[in-house]
Amino acid sequence: MADEPTYDLVVIGGGPAGYAGAIRAGQLGKKVACVEMERAGGTCLNWGCIPSKALLKSAELYRTMLHAEDFGFKVGGIEVDFAKVVERSRGVANQMAKGIEFLFRKNKVEYIRGKAQINVPGLVEITDGEDKGKILSTKNVLVATGCRARMLPGLKADGKRVMTAREILDRRDLPKSCIVLGAGAIGMEFAYFMNSFGCEVTIVEMLPNVLPVEDDEVSKFVERDFKKQGVTIHTDTKAENIAVTDDGVTLDAVKGDKITPLKAESLLVAIGVQANMDGLLSKKVKLEMDRKYIKVDRHYNTSVKGIYAAGDIIGPPWLAHVATYEAVQAVNGMFGHGEPRPMERFPGCTYCQPQVASIGMTERDVKEKGIKYKIGKFPFTASGKAVAAAESDGFVKLIVAEEDGEILGAHITGHEATELIAEYALGMELEATWEEIHGTIHAHPTLSEALMEAAAATHGEAIHI
Amino acid sequence: MADEPTYDLVVIGGGPAGYAGAIRAGQLGKKVACVEMERAGGTCLNWGCIPSKALLKSAELYRTMLHAEDFGFKVGGIEVDFAKVVERSRGVANQMAKGIEFLFRKNKVEYIRGKAQINVPGLVEITDGEDKGKILSTKNVLVATGCRARMLPGLKADGKRVMTAREILDRRDLPKSCIVLGAGAIGMEFAYFMNSFGCEVTIVEMLPNVLPVEDDEVSKFVERDFKKQGVTIHTDTKAENIAVTDDGVTLDAVKGDKITPLKAESLLVAIGVQANMDGLLSKKVKLEMDRKYIKVDRHYNTSVKGIYAAGDIIGPPWLAHVATYEAVQAVNGMFGHGEPRPMERFPGCTYCQPQVASIGMTERDVKEKGIKYKIGKFPFTASGKAVAAAESDGFVKLIVAEEDGEILGAHITGHEATELIAEYALGMELEATWEEIHGTIHAHPTLSEALMEAAAATHGEAIHI
Structure with missing residues (x-):
């Protein structure tokens, strides 16, 4: 036995x-x-x-x-x-x-x-x-x-010239310049962080947009904002001929026929896992x-x-x-404590400033699927709370089904976006319509009112725009 | 005609x-x-x-x-x-x-x-x-x-010695000391504001708690925090014999048999409308x-x-x-655009730090009505985001019906409480149960996770406490 x-x-x-x-x-x-x-x-x-x-x-x-x-x-x-x-x-x-x-x-x-x-x-x-x-x-x-x-073949993270998120988190000095490979959430967060303290940051992203999984409008907004902050961004660009030298890293940023040689003290590899x-x-x-x-x-x-x-x-x-x-x-x-549920939807967050948070489909997704939809947008410049806090960059974009008003996707960029998304996430979980979000009294003045106004805006009923 | x-x-x-x-x-x-x-x-x-x-x-x-x-x-x-x-x-x-x-x-x-x-x-x-x-x-x-x-009979707001919210908002200098009459949202916000810049603030509140409409635990928490910040608070106390003098205001703070004479450069009257x-x-x-x-x-x-x-x-x-x-x-x-809906529930917010936000019944209300209930509490000290942002004061307290798990009341004190409450407000609008809040994937790391954990805590299922 x-x-x-x-x-x-x-x-x-x-x-x-x-x-x-x-x-x-x-x-x-x-x-x-x-x-x-x-x-x-x-x-x-x-x-x-x-x-x-x-x-x-x-x-x-x-x-x-x-x-x-x-x-x-x-x-x-x-x-x-x-x-x-x-x-x-x-x-x-x-x-x-x-x-x-x-x-x-x-x-x-x-x-x-x-x-x-x-x-x-x-x-x-x-x-x-x-x-x-x-x-x-x-x-x-x-x-x-x-x-x-994930590290690129042939490269090794030494924590000085070549880093992943892991090494940079343990580094006690800031490089003077850094090339960030990959403009996903991790790349963008560290780009924002290093740039804030004066590091010269260059982002190289293979896909056409930074934060490629996000809604195009959000990606474009964040890209513009990052450029204003002084970050150099190469999208649609491959990094080739990466070489580690004694005092840094060099690579060729290749966009179509155009090759731009880049050089920096450090390279942050943020290309996935x-x-x-x-x-x-x-x-x-x-x-x-x-x-x-x-x-x-x-x-x-x-x-x-x-x-x-x-x-x-x-x-x-x-x-x-x-x-x-x-x-x-x-x-x-x-252990028999109820039927396990598969994951159906999830919020995604990026914590640079402006923050980005989203759940569900992008406008691109909805178009590809041929679903009829309506868009509601509300800019934080029209939010009293955002203006009072001097944090009025960004907007809320809500995508609802034309047929039944259900939320298909929600996209927020701006201050506290990563907290605000929770309301839409609950709304989607409960199959809320734009009218239910709009009909819920939101405290004034808060940023969360923008979520209500974006819902109202899908049907031309927003008060503050 | x-x-x-x-x-x-x-x-x-x-x-x-x-x-x-x-x-x-x-x-x-x-x-x-x-x-x-x-x-x-x-x-x-x-x-x-x-x-x-x-x-x-x-x-x-x-x-x-x-x-x-x-x-x-x-x-x-x-x-x-x-x-x-x-x-x-x-x-x-x-x-x-x-x-x-x-x-x-x-x-x-x-x-x-x-x-x-x-x-x-x-x-x-x-x-x-x-x-x-x-x-x-x-x-x-x-x-x-x-x-x-509302002004007290016999007093007149002169913007210097006697003020309401209106006058203080237009005042370009900070009084050295101020007595705040009334510990509702407005009184507490200005008390926090003046105290932040070094004004010696004394709050006099007739009722037993500051923020009297809030849940007792929240009121007690904020009172303790305000005292740590250096604000003097007299609850259960009436202001009598208020006199405006050449250089300020005097009054007797009367609590039962005990009379404490108070004196300050200014008086803020925040006793309602x-x-x-x-x-x-x-x-x-x-x-x-x-x-x-x-x-x-x-x-x-x-x-x-x-x-x-x-x-x-x-x-x-x-x-x-x-x-x-x-x-x-x-x-x-x-104008015949649908049946007008009466107001059924609303969030209430106070924007001092720690912030306070709530919706629905307090524990006191629920007890008085004899409803069987369960409580879920989650402290922000257990939130990774709150600790990372060095904003871990406060907690979430959720009250749900024992019978069907519906939310009866929600109380949040701490950083961004006024934004976080929106999720619970939508939840109540949609008659969500604790399980639906708990079953909604919340982004990590966010403060909003605390709302999910408080829901889970009503039935002993919170992971992080």
Whole structure:
């Protein structure tokens, strides 16, 4: 007779999918372990979303202080202690990681330090790290190993001349100049950050727009704004002949026939991610894959019974909040706490200034699908709160179905866009129409009124434009 | 045969109810005039919500700059040009008022300057001001004259020793000390503002809590925070024997048997509002009243056919956003554009720091009604975004019905609370349950996640606490 497995669940990976899944299992009274090879919280909390927001806060404050006179202040001179800016962000990450470790204890999640390998279904071996050699027998495994920054072939992140987000987050000095490869959320956030403190930033993006997944109007708006801020932007441009020299990096920015040689002290590679699959599976375990990601069904089952996967490792959109959602759903499902729901829609956020947030389809998407639609736009220049706070850059753009008035997509750029999007996200979840958003009393004066006005504007009923 | 009236609608009052109602009528293609005795935008835009938010922005920035070191900056010394702080806020009000005047032109609203009197139903006479003597014949009248700050009997606002919100907004110097009578939203906002710049502030509130309409826990939290900021607060206390002297104001703060004599350079009276009815009706027009406010039915009809009323003049809650909503509904109804909806619920906001925002019932209300409920609380100290932005004071408190999980009330205190409340407001409008809020993917990292977590916490499913 085989022994009863020690664990109900072993989670591999301690990031937003892994720690959330483990905590949820703990809440359900299950015996659960979470294996993490670095620090609880994973990349997001330690080397991504969280510390970068601390850096961006300093950048925003610095920019505001530079024109403190507008607000009635004479400031005697501002000295930037760049190392301290970075130290603060490390401190924030450390504090939040400790928070996750506390939550593990509170929810009786066993925290195992090391690299995990699924030996056979039901057996997880710790192959490296503090707890190397441990073998965990478990009824279920949740793979939540996530992704890491993708590097270009032939390049190596040295943290000085070549960096990914990970290296830049730990760098205590600001390069004088930096080429940012890739104008997705991460590239744009660091471009904004470095430029704020005086680094000469050049962005090179292969696609026609910065923030290529966003609505074209939003991308164009942010591109114009970044250029005004002094960032050089090459879109529709490939980086070729990248060479690391003693004092920096050179490359050719190739746009059609035109080649522009670029040179900078540093290169930030922000071209996407790759799956963390290395050493995860022994030769005895084969999981069906979808390109380089683990394939799962609507209930987060992999092709092998008892092995589930959630988060970045199952493929795009590679977002922390989606990862958390999936892992919690997977765990609820595996322990019979309701039917696990697939992810249907998600907000996407970029935290540079102007901020960008969106959910659902872009106007491009809607046109491609041939859906009849109406657009409502409201500029923050018409918002009393935005003008009072001197934060009136940007707009709200709402796309609704002509037929039934349902929200198809929502796009916000401007101050606090990343907070404001939550209302539209709930609206879409509840299948709200433009009339329901318009008919909801919004507090005055707030930026959120712009969401109501954009809804009204889809049918010519906005009061303030 | 009587002449056809010149106007479809004459709106009396150009504030959030009046201007919105007039613009809406213009959108519907009606011939409409809006009579305003001061400036388009009314009290809210010119002497209330909008300029106060500009002042608060300066106060927040000043406080943040005072500990800029935490963010990695050495600031050489900050000089406050208080007059300029106030000038900026006047500029913002002026800009927004111009905006309303532009919207009047765009929507073909005739803008009439002066004081209006309803002579008989269908006839409005301008009795004072620029357009004095004009008589407007109209099918409909919408009364939106609003309210003004209430003064204590025997006191007169001189703008120096005795002020209401109106006077303080136009004052170019900061008193060294100020007693604030009334700890409602207006009293608390100005207390925060003056204290930020070094004025010694003492608040006297008759009721047991500051922000008496808010949930007790929120009021207690803000009271503690204000005390930490250096504001003196007397609750459960009456102000008696108020005397204006040559160099200030004295009064007795009476709490039960205890009398504390108080003295300050200025007194801010923030004890509520009174209806603007003076000269509004000729002797030939009698409107049924509800205490001192105009009584209306669910469709905003007064007791006289053809005369409607909306906004502060029909009584509490005296909020700009409610006023706008009511006026738009009244106008839609009078011109057959759908059934006008009565106001069912509304968010309330206070913009001091920590901000306060709420909608629906407090825990006190729910208990009094004997409804079975569950509470979900989430502190911003557990929010990665809040910690990264160094804005982790405060919490979200959600009250849901035990029976069906519907939201009964939502209370937020902390950074951007006034923006965050919009999501819960939409949720209540759509009769969302805690599960629907919890099941909506919220972007990470944002403060809005705290709203999702508070929903989850009502049933022990929050991940991050």
